Each structure stands twice: as C-alpha cells, then as structure tokens.
C-alpha cells in the first residue's frame with residue numbers, strides 16, 4: 001500500500017516536472033498563457049491543441065509568431081474561398097488589456113488589403129484615434145517624400161514606388177503627375193500604415 005501511494009506520488013511529481021519543463025514561450029518571446037498556446041511542441045504533442053486561432057509558434061530565430069487567417073472580401077467570395085495567411089511577430093502580450101504588441105509583419109499586408117476582410121478576425125488593429133479611413137494607392141515613377149504619402153516598400157521596385165494616401169487628402173492636394181491611381185480601400189485602420197510596431201487588440 002505504502003509502495004503504491006509512493007508510486008502515485010512519484011508519477012504525479014514526474015507529470016508536474018514534465019509540464020514545468022515544457023517551455024511555454026519561445027526563447028526570445030513573451031510568456032505564453034491561456035488563451036494562447038504554443039504549437040509544434042515536439043516533446044509534448046499531446047499539449048499541442050488549444051483554443052483555435054490562438055496558437056503561437058516559434059521561428060528559427062526564436063521569435064514568437066501569430067498566424068492569422070483572413071477570409072476574402074465579400075465581393076471576392078464568388079472567385080475564391082481561400083484564406084489569406086498573415087504572420088505577425090509578437091513582442092509582448094498584455095493579458096490584462098488583451099492586446100499584443102506586433103514588432104513586424106511577415107509578408108506584405110498592404111498588398112493583401114484589397115482582397116481580405118480585415119475585420120473577420122478576433123484581433124483588430126488598435127487605433128488610438130478610432131480612425132478608419134479610405135486609402136488610395138498610387139504607383140509613381142518618381143520618389144516622393146510628402147509626409148502624407150505612406151510608402152509601401154513591399155509593393156515598390158527601384159523604378160516604381162507605391163504609396164497609399166488617405167483618400168480625403170488625395171482629393172484636393174496632390175499633383176500626382178508622375179503617378180497612376182491603382183485602387184481604393186475603404187476602412188483601413190490608421191495604425192496599419194502609420195505605426196509598426198503596432199498593437200493588435202482582442203475584441
């Protein structure tokens with residue numbers, strides 16, 4: 001009897017040790033707690049399931065990544081049902097405010113904006129001003145540095161620069177003789193072009 005209870009204690013202790021040693025953050029990342037969980041844990045595959053959409057993973061450079069899948073805009077649903085993946089490198093998690101500090105976005109989010117429904121996700125870009133604006137994209141053959149032009153590096157090439165401008169500004173002030181209009185996107189959170197690192201907020 002003594003032996004059995006000793007064994008049970010040992011097993012429980014071993015289980016706690018295993019849980020404790022299973023790293024629940026990436027080496028350079030924030031502590032990962034509920035509702036987040038760490039994917040791809042080789043040693044504890046049984047723990048690799050959790051709240052869907054809240055799985056984080058570690059990159060080869062030990063950063064913490066959240067992958068969000070955005071559905072296509074309603075107007076494109078007849079053409080594609082594929083989800084668009086965007087990966088965010090997470091610097092900090094504020095569990096009290098339910099927000100994530102994003103240091104970089106992997107991939108070209110501004111290029112996806114015409115196609116994705118940015119609001120069909122449990123995470124929203126925090127916007128200190130509550131400002132959502134329509135933006136117009138321009139493709140320019142000259143480099144410009146006006147403060148209201150947001151340079152989209154990942155869409156630009158050495159000979160053509162792509163800029164996004166709040167459509168309300170564009171309407172009256174820009175002599176864009178060397179630029180052609182590409183498209184307009186309604187309801188873009190101000191933070192998306194103006195602040196990276198930025199905050200993603202759980203809603």
Ligand SMILES: *[C@@H]1O[C@H](CO)[C@@H](O)[C@H](O)[C@H]1NC(C)=O
Pocket residue numbers: 139140155156160162
């Ligand atoms: C910008 O315009 C040039 C010339 O028409 C074109 O080659 C290039 O692909 C355009 N860039 C984008 C991102 O559409």
